[in-house]
Amino acid sequence: MGRAPCCDKANVKKGPWSPEEDARLKAYIEEHGTGGNWIALPQKIGLKRCGKSCRLRWLNYLRPNIKHGGFSEEEDNIICNLYISIGSRWSIIAAQLPGRTDNDIKNYWNTRLKKKLLGRRKQSNINRSPSGQSEDHLKDAEDAHALSSSALERLQLHMQLQSLQNPFSFYNTPALWPKLHPLQEKMIQTLLDP
DNA sequence: AATCGCTGCAACCGCGCGTCG
């Protein structure tokens, strides 16, 4: 027996949101808030949508102060650095970039940044090792290095800034950190042991 | 002009976790 579905799939509309649906959802939340219950919300406002879908729509598009596209170089750097240190914890990364959503960052990473970095990596591999003798683990190490020492410096500064602002922050609580690749562990260790 | 392949984005799905009765 599987998990019960969160809503009645047969009576729920899927696919792109219409301007009218957006307007209804936005107007209701701005006036009443979510009421702490996304599942009940679509019924209250007469939308044939799943509660989760409403939540996603609000968080990613209708919320005030949402920025779309046009990621700056600085934001690129922050995303890369955080990805190195914590992996695909998009919500944590999004928390460091005001106005950005985890979905946006995730898409941006998967469609552009990853390729951008892989491009850089290929380039640096070509420049570095014409003999092509590198083994897999060496390549992994080089991948990490391809992100450059300046990336590490930026990450270090960022972590220091966070810990100054909040002594109990995520960065100062190793128990909260997710399981990392051994290389990532090593990188973090070098940052913590100057 | 037609069609094919690629890219980027919006949205869905399923799972883990926390809360509450």
Added chain:
DNA sequence: TCGACGCGCGGTTGCAGCGAT
């Protein structure tokens, strides 16, 4: 203590738009 429920998250999919052929 346990099960049901809802929320939040990360991974994945579907599709529209666009450029190349």
